Amino acid sequence: MQVLIFGATGMVGQGVLRECLLAPDVTRVVAIGRSATGVSSPKLRDLVHKDLHEYASIAQELTGFDACFFCLGITSAGMNEADYTRITYDITIAAAETLAHLTPAMTFIFVSGAGTDSSERGRLMWARVKGRAENAVLRLFKAGYAFRPGIIQPMHGIRSRTLAYNIVYTVLAPMVSLMRYLLPRYVITTEEMGRAMLNVARHGAPKRILENPAIHTAAQDGDTHT
Numbered sequence: 001m002q003v004l005i006f007g008a009t010g011m012v013g014q015g016v017l018r019e020c021l022l023a024p025d026v027t028r029v030v031a032i033g034r035s036a037t038g039v040s041s042p043k044l045r046d047l048v049h050k051d052l053h054e055y056a057s058i059a060q061e062l063t064g065f066d067a068c069f070f071c072l073g074i075t076s077a078g079m080n081e082a083d084y085t086r087i088t089y090d091i092t093i094a095a096a097e098t099l100a101h102l103t104p105a106m107t108f109i110f111v112s113g114a115g116t117d118s119s120e121r122g123r124l125m126w127a128r129v130k131g132r133a134e135n136a137v138l139r140l141f142k143a144g145y146a147f148r149p150g151i152i153q154p155m156h157g158i159r160s161r162t163l164a165y166n167i168v169y170t171v172l173a174p175m176v177s178l179m180r181y182l183l184p185r186y187v188i189t190t191e192e193m194g195r196a197m198l199n200v201a202r203h204g205a206p207k208r209i210l211e212n213p214a215i216h217t218a219a220q221d222g223d224t225h226t
Helices: 011-022 056-061 081-102 125-140 163-182 190-203 212-220
Strands: 002-006 028-033 044-048 067-070 107-111 144-148 151-153 187-189 209-211
Touching: 002 011, 011 028, 011 067, 011 190, 056 081, 067 081, 067 190, 081 107, 081 125, 107 125, 107 190, 125 144, 144 190, 144 212, 151 190, 187 190, 187 212, 190 212, 209 212
Parallel strands: 002 028, 002 067, 028 044, 067 107, 107 144, 144 209, 151 187
Antiparallel strands: none
């Protein structure tokens, strides 16, 4: 399987990248973003691309992939709707439309979030924008999926690029671990996110929008590695 990852330097993207590099059936991984991942592997190629709103100039390098894992994301805190839309919706759809034209049969998984608003009309700005992006992805790809994780627990030394998130994760780490034990349906690890994405790319899923329990189930399906 050949995989394209957007946002491989973020917390979720790092987890997905790790699982892809460990998976025996993944033969090639291309990580696209404004900066390199810093990870070294014979499977991995970093494709540094500064303008994530435009892909015509690199279209020839985006063909031949079986799956795309779109893990780019940003907090909406302090942002107005126009700026948040430009990043969360516009970048996603610029990439999705390009890939749907080049390889319409590929699996495209968009990382959204718990509470996303599919109606696009709710009170929460971020939820409306995420919902709009989800809906567009599902229209563009027959094998399009949206993952809506709840609380994400970073594993294997993975850290968020957002300082505030790292502080919160450090302070709340014992509580998150306890919640994962007591309430596993609400907590997902970066490892489980990566395994779930790979399994959905391999086998599909019963539903196209996967909430936290469905992501957890998908992570357990099929063969796993250690």
